Amino acid sequence: MNPLEAQLDYAFADTLPDIGHTLDVAPGVRWLRMGLPFALNHINLWLLKDSIDTPDGVQKGWTIIDCGIANEATRSAWENIFATQLEGLPVLRVLVTHCHPDHIGSADWICQRWQAPLWMSTGEYFSARMMSAGLPGADGSAMLPHFEMHGMRDPEIIAKVSQRKSYYPDMVPAVPHAYHRLADGQRLRIGTHEWRVITGFGHAPEHVALYCADLEVLIAGDMVLPRISTNVSVFAIEPESNPVQQYLDSLEKYRNLPINTLVLPSHGKPFRGLHTRIEQLNTHHQDRLAEVVTACATPRSASDIVPIMFPRALDAHQMTFALGEALAHLHKLWFDGVLTRRLDADKIYRFQTHSAY
Structure with missing residues (x-):
């Protein structure tokens, strides 16, 4: 364990739920994991006990938080969950924190299987719809000219990036055609508990985290991870964005949560020490900015x-x-007036420390 991790309290130590099984982490909240086919090799998903009013009375069941990518291994793991971990109850709704493939990939399949509605923020829902459809500017190949203008010249990397047109649709082949909107500050009753929506920016268009004051539990998605810093990038569809600033501003939304808040991240292990981790992430980005x-x-x-x-x-x-x-950190410094930017004769953007600094 590195020194930064040692400052956090891992609530369940090294205990992890086996694939296809769950682990109770709070009353009515269960933790499960799905594999991923890249370096970040897992995602944490959550089951929340739920109930809805129907003409025939109260229907008990579950809300799923995030879904894993769309592939046979994920579907097989979900089928095992459905058969063994739901106490014979149905899935009542599917809530997705954001549009990245590991979070939304299997949502359409689960929604159709259970005839359950999808809940997302508007920014995340329509981003997912655009990317799944491979619309111009939102498909994988759009990043190539964008990155070439920022110095990507390695022929091997260029060749591989140029082949990524279907990268997102391969893992998110479909998105439900309708959704229920989640918005910042919204109060959402899930079972016997109320959860507050906290939106965040920088990592994704309108990321949703959920906080339950009764349980002192934060389902953090990718906004607060215990071991790695979440990616904040400038991508082709918004080429002059300032995601580092957006991310740092979003972290401030979590400062008023209680010191004993149990953080349920999408990657890594559940932990306490939210405020310590916020400081670590701020320091991390300030150090990277200083390097730049x-x-x-x-x-x-x-x-x-x-x-x-x-x-x-x-x-x-x-x-x-x-x-x-890297571009995101350059952009923050550029927006702050620390760096200047110019487009050189080779059609590459270059940044330099402003003479005032």
């Missing part, structure tokens, strides 16, 4: 910044996230 300022004493592209922020070897999948994050 130093590097930009001479003109630098986002591609030039990648090996400074990510000194290890990266595959094509990792490189797209690393380049997007």
Whole structure:
């Protein structure tokens, strides 16, 4: 365990639920895990005991929080969950924190299987619809000219990125055609508990986290992870965004939660120490920003910044996230007036420390 992790309290130590099984983490809240076919090899998903009023009385069942990608292994794991972990009760609704494939990929299949409605924020729902449909500007190949303007020139990486047109639809082949909107501050009754929606930005268009004051539990999605910092990237569809600033601003929404809040992250293990982790994440980004300022004493592209922020070897999948994050840090400094930006004759954007600094 690294020194930063040692500052957190892992509520269940090294205990993990086996694939296809669940672990109770709070009254009416169960933890399960699904595998992923890339470096971040798992996602945590959640089952919440629920009930709805029907003409025939109260129907008891479950709300699913996030779904895993759409593949046979995930469907098989879900079928085992349905058969053995739901106490014979149905799925009443599916709630998705954000549009990334590991969170929404199997949502359409689950919604159809159980005739259950989808709940998401508007920003996340329509982003998922666009990317699943592979619309121009939202398909995988749109990132290639975007990243080329920020210094991507490695022929091997370019070749692999150019083949990613169907990257998202392969893992999210469909999104339900209707949804229930979640909005910041909304109070949502799930079973016997009330949950408050907390939206966040920088990692995704309108990420939803859920906090239950009765339980002192935060379902954090990807906004607060215990071991890694969530990716914040500038992507082609919003090429002049400022996601680092948006993410840091969003973290402040969690500061007023109780000190004993149990954080249920989408990756890693449940933990206590939310406020400590917020400080760690702030420090992490401030340190990366300082590195970038130093590097930009001479003109630098986002591609030039990648090996400074990510000194290890990266595959094509990792490189797209690393380049997007390097650019995000450059953009924050550019928006803050610390860096200037110019488009050079080779059609690459380069950033340099402003003369005032």
